[in-house]
Amino acid sequence: MKEIPEKCVSCGIKLTGVGGVRFPCPSCGTIIARCNKCKQQSNTYTCKSCGFGGP
Numbered sequence: 001m002k003e004i005p006e007k008c009v010s011c012g013i014k015l016t017g018v019g020g021v022r023f024p025c026p027s028c029g030t031i032i033a034r035c036n037k038c039k040q041q042s043n044t045y046t047c048k049s050c051g052f053g054g055p
């Protein structure tokens with residue numbers, strides 16, 4: 001079973017109760033989590049596994 005991150009990769013907020021999105025890294029497929037706020041602001045994210053970053 002894959003580990004599902006519960007913290008926003010951009011701001012580090014806990015997603016429990018806050019909501020947010022989880023999506024696979026376009027490069028390596030690792031699940032990346034981001035809160036709704038960072039999603040709306042299009043904050044950049046960085047994959048912890050491969051270092052891939054994007055808006």
Ligand SMILES: [Zn+2]
Nearest residue numbers: 008011035038
């Ligand atoms: Zn965030």
Ligand SMILES: [Zn+2]
Nearest residue numbers: 025028047050
């Ligand atoms: Zn990756």
